[in-house]
Amino acid sequence: MADSQNQEVREIRINPIIPSESVLVATARSMRPKKAEDLAPRDTRKHVDTCPFCTGNEDKTPPAIATYPPTGEWRIRIVENLYPVLGDDRSEANLSFGLQQTIDGYGRHEVMIDHNEHGIAVQDMSQAHLHNLFGAYRERMQQLYDSDPRLKYVLVFKNFGPAAGASIPHTHSQIIAMPVVPENLQAEVENSRAFYNKHHQCIFCSLINEALTFEATIYDRESGKIHRKIHVGQFVIERGRKFIAIKPFASRFEWEVHILPLTHQSDFGAISDDDLDDLAGVVRRTMARLEAVIGGAQYNYFLHSVPHDGTHEENAPSFHWHLEICPRTSIPTGFELGSGIYVNTVKPEEAAEKLRNAVID
Ligand SMILES: [Zn+2]
Ligand SMILES: [Zn+2]
Numbered sequence: 001m002a003d004s005q006n007q008e009v010r011e012i013r014i015n016p017i018i019p020s021e022s023v024l025v026a027t028a029r030s031m032r033p034k035k036a037e038d039l040a041p042r043d044t045r046k047h048v049d050t051c052p053f054c055t056g057n058e059d060k061t062p063p064a065i066a067t068y069p070p071t072g073e074w075r076i077r078i079v080e081n082l083y084p085v086l087g088d089d090r091s092e093a094n095l096s097f098g099l100q101q102t103i104d105g106y107g108r109h110e111v112m113i114d115h116n117e118h119g120i121a122v123q124d125m126s127q128a129h130l131h132n133l134f135g136a137y138r139e140r141m142q143q144l145y146d147s148d149p150r151l152k153y154v155l156v157f158k159n160f161g162p163a164a165g166a167s168i169p170h171t172h173s174q175i176i177a178m179p180v181v182p183e184n185l186q187a188e189v190e191n192s193r194a195f196y197n198k199h200h201q202c203i204f205c206s207l208i209n210e211a212l213t214f215e216a217t218i219y220d221r222e223s224g225k226i227h228r229k230i231h232v233g234q235f236v237i238e239r240g241r242k243f244i245a246i247k248p249f250a251s252r253f254e255w256e257v258h259i260l261p262l263t264h265q266s267d268f269g270a271i272s273d274d275d276l277d278d279l280a281g282v283v284r285r286t287m288a289r290l291e292a293v294i295g296g297a298q299y300n301y302f303l304h305s306v307p308h309d310g311t312h313e314e315n316a317p318s319f320h321w322h323l324e325i326c327p328r329t330s331i332p333t334g335f336e337l338g339s340g341i342y343v344n345t346v347k348p349e350e351a352a353e354k355l356r357n358a359v360i361d
């Protein structure tokens with residue numbers, strides 16, 4: 001165990017991928033209010049008669065774009081979002097005035113009903129089902145990119161629980177295809193390319209290598225005695241044959257975890273069926289660890305994959321797709337909104353240790 005473990009810290013950590021983003025790790029717990037919704041019991045019912053996403057109520061949503069399996073009783077179902085944030089082309093051109101510049105809100109917004117069981121949590125889904133769910137993400141992302149070259153980024157994300165912004169309790173994901181690359185993703189793409197140009201390696205691969213280095217010893221230059229031992233591998237919380245779950249050193253959220261392929265891959269769309277299986281296992285076990293440690297986790301997760309905006313090939317060696325899981329255990333305060341600095345009240349190494357040591361089946 002590292003010597004600095006379990007003691008109060010107050011330090012600003014720089015996100016190695018987006019250096020402009022920093023996190024204040026401050027274990028004084030009064031820094032952030034806890035979310036009241038944390039205590040709300042999760043809706044674990046299997047079927048709710050009035051739920052538009054439950055089996056039997058298919059007429060309450062727009063018709064299915066796809067179902068899995070394609071025939072018979074569905075387990076996963078994709079429909080148009082009834083309240084899209086982006087929609088079809090508008091016939092009128094945008095009016096831009098002075099500093100009020102706009103980009104057409106053209107795009108697609110779809111809902112993926114993740115499971116036919118209303119209140120099932122990800123960690124309770126079978127590995128085979130999660131394989132199909134992530135396979136459905138892969139397929140729909142590809143179809144959307146193929147459908148219209150103006151779509152530059154397809155964002156797949158999931159809000160789970162009211163604290164994470166889920167308005168319908170039935171488990172679901174969302175797919176938003178947009179005509180611009182979101183700024184935070186663009187920052188990851190550009191910074192990882194700059195790192196690659198300088199060091200000739202992918203920064204995500206470097207972070208994985210660092211995470212898998214169990215221990216580093218720093219010797220005193222003069223005496224040659226051990227100056228400090230750093231336990232680097234303390235950020236790994238779960239791994240499979242092909243995937244690893246890591247607690248980021250500069251985690252923005254207390255229980256944030258990222259899942260990445262161990263072998264370099266820029267585009268989630270290129271994931272093989274065999275790899276999907278391993279990913280499903282790592283996702284399920286990671287969510288089970290979060291459930292065991294923080295219980296009833298409300299979270300957002302989202303996929304960051306290389307954008308299809310014409311730079312796809314160029315960014316292939318430097319960008320590495322990943323799934324970011326961000327449990328919401330506190331609400332941002334004026335400090336965070338005003339400074340852009342995230343406040344994390346749990347030291348990431350300690351959070352990682354708790355998650356790694358959690359007993360799961
Ligand atoms: Zn339902
Ligand atoms: Zn890589």
Ligand SMILES: [Zn+2]
Nearest residue numbers: 188304322324
């Ligand atoms: Zn990312």
